[in-house]
Amino acid sequence: MTRMDASHTAKRKVLISGASISGPALAYWLHRSGFAVTVVEKAGALRGGGYPIDVRGTAIEVVRRMGILPRLQDAHIDSRRYTFLNADGSIAASVAGAVAGSVEGQDLEVRRGDLAAALYSIVRDDVEFLFNDSIDTLDQSGQGVDVTFRGGRRRTFDLVVGADGMHSSTRESLFGPEERFHRYLGYCFAIFTMPNTFGLSRELMMWNAPGKAAALYAVGDNDELHAFLNFHQPEPPFDALRNPGAQRDLVARVFAGAGWEVPAMLSAMRDADDLFFDTAGQIRMPHWSSGRVALVGDAAYAPSFLTGQGSSLALVGAYMLAGALAANRDHTAAFAAYERDVRGFVGMNQALVDNGAATLFPTTAQALEQRNTMLRSLLTMPSATARPAYSAITLREFAPIS
Ligand SMILES: Cc1cc2nc3c(=O)[nH]c(=O)nc-3n(C[C@H](O)[C@H](O)[C@H](O)COP(=O)(O)OP(=O)(O)OC[C@H]3O[C@@H](n4cnc5c(N)ncnc54)[C@H](O)[C@@H]3O)c2cc1C
Numbered sequence: 001m002t003r004m005d006a007s008h009t010a011k012r013k014v015l016i017s018g019a020s021i022s023g024p025a026l027a028y029w030l031h032r033s034g035f036a037v038t039v040v041e042k043a044g045a046l047r048g049g050g051y052p053i054d055v056r057g058t059a060i061e062v063v064r065r066m067g068i069l070p071r072l073q074d075a076h077i078d079s080r081r082y083t084f085l086n087a088d089g090s091i092a093a094s095v096a097g098a099v100a101g102s103v104e105g106q107d108l109e110v111r112r113g114d115l116a117a118a119l120y121s122i123v124r125d126d127v128e129f130l131f132n133d134s135i136d137t138l139d140q141s142g143q144g145v146d147v148t149f150r151g152g153r154r155r156t157f158d159l160v161v162g163a164d165g166m167h168s169s170t171r172e173s174l175f176g177p178e179e180r181f182h183r184y185l186g187y188c189f190a191i192f193t194m195p196n197t198f199g200l201s202r203e204l205m206m207w208n209a210p211g212k213a214a215a216l217y218a219v220g221d222n223d224e225l226h227a228f229l230n231f232h233q234p235e236p237p238f239d240a241l242r243n244p245g246a247q248r249d250l251v252a253r254v255f256a257g258a259g260w261e262v263p264a265m266l267s268a269m270r271d272a273d274d275l276f277f278d279t280a281g282q283i284r285m286p287h288w289s290s291g292r293v294a295l296v297g298d299a300a301y302a303p304s305f306l307t308g309q310g311s312s313l314a315l316v317g318a319y320m321l322a323g324a325l326a327a328n329r330d331h332t333a334a335f336a337a338y339e340r341d342v343r344g345f346v347g348m349n350q351a352l353v354d355n356g357a358a359t360l361f362p363t364t365a366q367a368l369e370q371r372n373t374m375l376r377s378l379l380t381m382p383s384a385t386a387r388p389a390y391s392a393i394t395l396r397e398f399a400p401i402s
Contacts, residue, residue: 011036014325015147015157017135017170019046021112022297022314023163024119027127028066029322033398037127038157040149042134042164046120049274050112051191051226051305052077052219057390058345059312060107062319065395068118075114077219080202084375087209089260093375097203107390111219115311135160138173140291159331160293161321163314166283167241168299174290178283179238185304185353187280187361188237189230190251192272194265196225207260211363214255214262227265227272229255232363236279247277280304282350289335296321301346306360309349309390316393317342323396345393352389 012035016023019041027037041047055063055072063069079097086092130149139146144156162170167178175181200218207214211232216225231254240246252266269275283302288295297314304310321338328334362368 012158012325013144013156014038015040015135015145015155015160016163017041017160018163018165018168018297018299019043019120019129019131020116020163020165020297020314021119021311022299022318023161024116024123024127025062025066025315025318026161026163026296026322027123028119029319029398030325031123031126033322033326035325037123038130038155039123039127040130040133040135042132044132046116046131048113048116049193050276051228052109052217053112053115053311054107054109054308055115055315056107056309056312057387058393058395059315059390061395062315063118065319066119066122068122071118072108072110072115075108075110075118077109077111078202079204079217079219081204083203083205084372085205085207085260086372087207087259089207092208092372093378095375095378112311135170135173138170138293140293145292158292159325162293162295162299163297163318164299166278166281166298166302168295170293171283171285171295171299174293175285181283181285182236182279183282183284184236185280185282185306186232186234186363187230187306188233188250189228189278189280189305190247190269191226191228191276192269192274193224194227194268194272196223197264198225198261200225207258207262208362208368209258210365210368211361212255212258213361214258214260214265216261216265227268229262229265229269230280230361231255232361233279236281240277241279244275244277247275251277280306282353284350288339292331294321294335294338301350303346303350304353307349307352309352312390313346313349316345316395319395320393323398326398327396341396342393345389348389348392352387 014035014037016039019039030037082095084093133149133151136148136150144158145160146156148154162168201221204217213230215228240250282304288300296317320342324334324337
């Protein structure tokens with residue numbers, strides 16, 4: 001048998017970089033389509049933590065097809081109350097949460113770690129995971145992609161997919177520095193957990209001053225709170241992005257002198273071992289692949305937390321990429337189909353924050369007062385109104401050819 005014949009019958013080997021949301025979702029669908037999948041993750045284990053995230057619209061159908069919808073419905077967060085505070089800590093507005101739990105087909109809000117764990121649980125036995133390692137070099141000059149890993153391994157794959165997030169090093173090695181594709185939206189945020197010494201239960205409290213927001217989110221009845229500090233910053237602090245010490249200093253400087261429980265939050269941030277700091281920004285690229293290497297999820301099209309659509313785009317994008325690869329042996333045709341079918345959906349969701357990104361986080365006293373007046377007119381928080389963008393894509397059916 002010639003080498004070419006062999007390559008037609010052998011399982012195609014795919015390396016995915018990143019084991020958060022889009023990586024394991026892609027691994028699941030590729031494995032089901034007959035690929036041999038390896039996932040490399042730079043963290044030593046699956047990363048838990050992160051603020052609660054939304055799964056909406058078409059992404060609900062994706063998790064249903066993966067069989068994890070019931071598990072995610074059990075993990076759904078039902079908040080009872082949202083309280084908005086003025087700079088001096090007095091109440092500006094208090095709005096009841098949705099009373100009904102989630103039912104099949106409706107949007108979900110779950111802890112990011114719960115979604116990552118659910119995805120991991122359905123692939124861990126079928127897919128090779130290499131934790132505590134990452135891609136060092138990619139060489140596409142031969143028949144496949146020759147990969148060297150930082151840990152020293154060398155292997156060859158038919159395809160490589162970067163699912164390594166907004167600051168993707170796969171993207172950087174293929175397409176150049178992040179600055180070329182990063183669209184900064186004017187905010188930075190820090191997220192961490194802290195002890196629930198305030199007796200909060202299934203509720204969110206958000207303190208605001210112009211250009212600053214501090215929120216404490218009790219997602220259950222347990223002892224832990226999700227703390228969130230968000231602030232307007234005209235220029236992105238690139239220096240702080242890879243330096244946790246500088247991130248803590250920047251946040252402490254911005255919120256110095258703030259009222260309510262902000263001083264307690266700042267001191268908890270100093271001790272937090274799960275601090276997640278980032279800019280609110282988007283990744284916008286003219287193409288999502290180059291040769292045998294493609295990008296998925298935040299690495300290719302992060303929409304920013306202001307849209308609440310990062311995980312949904314990651315899930316839908318992973319599904320569509322796997323479907324395109326299952327249907328086309330030729331990776332060039334598959335990557336073209338993936339882009340053609342997903343780009344409109346991505347564009348609509350990224351456009352959700354083209355105007356009015358500041359609705360929830362106003363930067364002027366006047367805009368803040370307008371927001372509070374609007375909130376006071378609500379008796380209950382509208383359950384995230386289904387927007388056309390959330391479902392603006394038709395899922396392909398899988399037609400495995402391997
Ligand atoms: C710990 C954590 C906490 C988060 N918290 C929030 C949050 O609170 N709010 C929010 O809006 N979004 C958060 N996100 C981002 C959110 O998960 C994504 O917006 C969305 O789910 C898209 O997922 P993704 O899998 O494409 O990218 P990401 O979730 O960003 O995952 C990328 C994965 O790739 C890994 N990785 C990065 N570089 C390399 C490398 N060189 N080699 C190998 N692996 C690599 C990372 O460790 C991570 O596991 C968080 C992400 C992580 C990893």
